[in-house]
Amino acid sequence: MNPLVSTDDLVCRFTSRRSSFLALDHVSMTVEQGTSLGVVGESGAGKTTLIRCLLGLQQPTEGTVTFDGSDIGTMSAKQRRAMRRRVGMVFQNPVMALNPRMTVEESVAEPLRLHTKLRGVDLRRRVGTALESVGLAEAHRSRLPHQISGGQCQRVGIARALVTDPELVILDEPTSALDVSVQAQILNLLTDLKAEHDLTFVMVSHSIDVVRYLSDRVVVMLQGRVVEEGLAGEVLTEPRHEYTRNLVAASPTVESDSLRIALSSREEVVS
Numbered sequence: 001m002n003p004l005v006s007t008d009d010l011v012c013r014f015t016s017r018r019s020s021f022l023a024l025d026h027v028s029m030t031v032e033q034g035t036s037l038g039v040v041g042e043s044g045a046g047k048t049t050l051i052r053c054l055l056g057l058q059q060p061t062e063g064t065v066t067f068d069g070s071d072i073g074t075m076s077a078k079q080r081r082a083m084r085r086r087v088g089m090v091f092q093n094p095v096m097a098l099n100p101r102m103t104v105e106e107s108v109a110e111p112l113r114l115h116t117k118l119r120g121v122d123l124r125r126r127v128g129t130a131l132e133s134v135g136l137a138e139a140h141r142s143r144l145p146h147q148i149s150g151g152q153c154q155r156v157g158i159a160r161a162l163v164t165d166p167e168l169v170i171l172d173e174p175t176s177a178l179d180v181s182v183q184a185q186i187l188n189l190l191t192d193l194k195a196e197h198d199l200t201f202v203m204v205s206h207s208i209d210v211v212r213y214l215s216d217r218v219v220v221m222l223q224g225r226v227v228e229e230g231l232a233g234e235v236l237t238e239p240r241h242e243y244t245r246n247l248v249a250a251s252p253t254v255e256s257d258s259l260r261i262a263l264s265s266r267e268e269v270v271s
């Protein structure tokens with residue numbers, strides 16, 4: 001066992017002058033290096049707050065986040081920057097996540113300019129490798145986000161997340177804005193990239209099927225608490241908690257059937 005990221009008794013309370021809201025209520029979880037954790041739960045359960053804490057973007061009220069053995073709460077700004085370089089982030093809405101005025105080339109080059117000394121030809125070459133690894137062609141380099149499809153935008157988002165060679169990739173609803181057939185292509189791409197680069201994933205998703213496909217383990221969240229945790233195959237097949245049973249039952253079967261077919265066909269078309 002080699003935990004890459006973990007939380008211990010994480011509490012996150014949002015307080016305003018008039019009210020106080022407990023978004024995370026003593027959340028403890030561990031993600032082993034090279035594995036994939038799925039985080040499921042209804043809207044408002046605290047999933048995004050949890051991953052913002054993992055990234056150090058949200059300061060918890062209590063508890064700790066440990067990344068590769070170090071408490072991120074006590075890191076210096078320099079150590080935190082070094083940590084952020086080892087973590088990639090893929091967002092839900094691929095079109096909105098990209099700067100509309102930046103070409104594909106510029107978008108993918110940006111994290112390299114920020115975190116590395118690569119410039120000029122070396123930078124261009126590295127961007128080319130990243131684009132190739134997500135199935136985009138040379139011709140896409142000079143396009144703007146509105147000149148490519150939603151699926152292609154998400155490929156750019158994934159290239160941006162992976163271009164700095166992170167170890168941990170955090171994905172917040174990576175396919176929920178996409179059509180089912182495009183979802184399947186992106187999920188297949190993520191599976192391939194994970195194996196190829198020995199990545200660790202933490203993925204938030206509303207879709208039980210997506211989590212079943214991509215995750216080794218799963219945590220089920222309800223109102224800021226983890227109500228159930230375990231192997232994805234077990235938790236999602238034989239849920240112990242009634243809330244998980246309802247989540248699984250509420251997962252749309254028509255969509256899951258088409259997703260399963262699309263995943264098994266492994267289309268190579270880029271859309």
Ligand SMILES: Nc1ncnc2c1ncn2[C@@H]1O[C@H](COP(=O)(O)OP(=O)(O)OP(=O)(O)O)[C@@H](O)[C@H]1O
Binds near residue numbers: 021042043047049
């Ligand atoms: N900065 C904030 N200030 C106050 N309340 C917040 C803040 N961020 C989140 N919350 C509240 O915390 C709760 C959890 O939010 P969060 O975004 O983590 O949910 P989620 O599980 O990601 O939901 P969704 O599935 O809709 O994305 C929500 O009730 C939200 O309104």
Ligand SMILES: [Mg+2]
Binds near residue numbers: 047048049
């Ligand atoms: Mg969210």
